[in-house]
Amino acid sequence: MSDDEKTPAREIITEYAQSHFRYFRTADGTVYAQRNGHPVARPIRSQGTTGSHRQELMVGLYRDGVGVFNGTALKEALDLIEALALTEDVQAVHIRVAPGWDGATWLDLGRADGRSVRIHPTGWDIAVPDPREVCWRRTQLTGELPLPARDTDGKGIDLLLRLCNFATAQTECLAIAWLIGCLEPSVPVPAPFLTGPQGAGKSTGGRMLTRIIEGMSGDLRRAPKDEENLIAAVAAGWVTALDNLSHMTPDLSDAMCCIVTGAENVKRALFTDGDVFRARYRRPLLLTGIDVGVIRPDLAERLLPLRLERPRVRRTEAELWADYAEALPVVLGSLLDLTVKVRAVEVETPTDLRMADFAHLCAQLDAATGFGSLAAYRAALDDLNDDVIEGDLLAQTVLRHAADVEPGTAQRMTSTEWLHHLTRLYTGEECRPLPKGWPTTGKVLSDRLKRLQPTLAARGVLIDSGRTYEGRYIEISRSPAAPPHQQQTL
Template identity: 65%
Template sequence: MEHFAYFRTPDGTPYAQRNGRPIARPLKSQGVAGSHRQELMLDMFHEGLGLFSGTAMKEALELIEALTISGTLRPVHIRVAPCGTTPGVTWLDLGRDDGRSVRIAPGGWEVRVPSADEVVWRRTQLTGELPEPATGHGLAGIDRLWSLCNFSDPESSALAIAWLLGCLDPGVPVPAPFLTGPQGAGKSTTARMLTRVIEGMSADLRRPPKDEDGLITAVAAGWITPLDNLSHLSADMSDLMCCIVTGAETIKRALFTDGDVHRSRYRKPLLITGIDVGVIRPDLGERLLHLKLERPGQRRSEADLWAEFAEVLPVILGGLLDLAVTVRAQDTEVPADLRMADFARLCAQFDQVHHLGALTAYRASLDDLTDDVIEGDVVAQTVLRYAATAGGGPVRQSATVWLDNLTRLYAGSAEDTPYRPLPKGWPTTGKVLSDRLKRLQPTLAARGVAVEWGRHPGQQDPGRSRYIEITATAHT
């Protein structure tokens, strides 16, 4: 206890922190990132005390763990964290053994070792080392990054900068960049570069996990989670990605217990690449950032490309930190019409500094994704088709009647219209249609069709009192 501080995190996990170092280690973990048990063994061995028996070490650690029950509560962070003593200040972990980190404040940034009150870092196998940022280069560092990327338009470049700025601020939920383009456009290479600006040269892309547990494990062990070559998004995986972007928690039974639980909270930056991921659900579409790439005119070898990137990474990181300080100092209003309002405000702050049209590009990105959602959903297409041909004013009908009318409109019941079989996934009951429309409500509203739910006053039959109102509010 003369050499270490012992504490628990808010979720109850005990940690040990060596005095004067901002890095905490779990007491008993046998992971490759190291545990306090291993620290004690090495210290005692180097001090000539030899090796203690497993039983003695186990009992000592159990006593230490018991002492933390009524001790200090302190959060631990991976890579990016808010300052525990000064509001508005954030920290970036460089992943170094000496604990040197970047303090990003409104007046500037500096590299130093934080105190235990300012931030405590947790390290995993995914925590790579970042070079010490270079100073005095400004936006030249960002320009060096774009010279290595293949973005097809300035709007995508501006949104990529805004996303990197959001990754440096743990208080801002950032949408997940969705890198698209033809084969050979360098989607995977660009995704690696964006990730390595924050996570270091050891970071790499990952194959999409097959289940929820696999994705949560990957998210919990790092800061940015880059998923490469997505070809399909199930409904469960889509919902989980929404939770990762905006924040959620999972609760599982703790190992070797009957009633205790393990609690995990997460809200982390997510990045995905793919040529075609299939149908994008509306709620995920509002949490994506569409970045477009094109095939490069001249190819380079992997060795030359990454050698140059590693050489200029200190300049890139320094330029990004300079930009972060300047952007955070801007005073702008929060755009009230966008779901990811914090990121939209960040784009507006960025525009005040460099006038690259990031907020306009963000709106255009959401508009593109809205088209993708509509193109993949036949119910949305049919509702828009109905709204385009219907007269003015709202129309109120029960869900069952709406299902019948939309089915006739899609299948073609007129004598001069050939019959079309209903596609897989078409709603089979009024309740299913109502639930589908609730998911599509923001998407349809973006195309000038308002969908609302209500009850007819004075109706005694509960089965006929509920209605769905569809109104064409603009040209569709």
């Protein structure tokens, strides 16, 4: 056969690839390859160590006796496949948890055979999902979960609570509610903040909660130094657990707010002049630490404090994790059983809490089990409001002003007038110096009061703003039925 009659290598590769793989694109234009009948999808441009599609294709060509091809032929074939895939229908890829058909939810067990858990309205099953229903994306952070045990009769929940050192029953039911929320891809859940005295096992408890969802390879990590690295870590897994936080910068606090409720990051794509790369993310977040200092009001509404206590009996790490690994299939099975039971309950959604989806989940859990998780969640948020006020002298000053106002009455001034009034109230007759961070202009004061609005509203102090012909104004009033905690000392 002459050279002109030979089939070009790129055509051989393209024909083999299209007969053994399914190619599709996501909403951001990334093209993925999915082996026929298998739910795991890999981006065709990935060079990752978890196994790129290029490597997968080379191995398949070799093992099926098609041949070994050079890099140029592979590149030309993949370029053509990518161009063809851009005309296909859009399909989403998911990490660990995904919505399915008919109201079902899928949990990726991270197994090589693709078997996953399908949680549906009448129960849960273990199956390999239809690739058209679910496409899993795997990374180095995707650990393998054991096959969950059946007919546990709730024993796994008891085993988990014995292994963790939660201080109260209220803390235990909040931890369970958070775990159930992690199995729902459409529900934003607040970030558990594991606190307690030194030696209470905060890091160990954080690992135990994380590994129920991420497998035994799931672990805690130090907070990245910048937002870009934090987003990269968040995008590569489902649960992001940060250990031993001792300080939280404003940028890190804002980034955590975005992680919990969802946001999008856009940056320039590598090796291009004008193209961009989009990353959407909303992930369960878990934090541990003794004290992170001043908590900003917007983050406080997205936190879930879980207090631990020092264990009475110490155990070795080897013994503890051996028992945990043995109990994990039962724990996971019990959690799935409880999730099905909770989702079947219909309750009204509380409308006074910012994380309304999680509050609704707590109400469902209470109706299904008799727990008091919603009341515990309200109490936890109330404690966090106290922490915010204790760390913010401006909030304390506003509460001091409100204490001298008749309930139901309002006072309206410009932001500059409020700045002078609150500054005089803080400095007092002794003219003490203003603290670092005190507002220096009316605009800064207005912005600070907007952040403090929900925190102060929980203490019966309402802040409103508007505009008249004279200009902008800020109105501070005291609600007729002001709750306790009104009087704050400076």
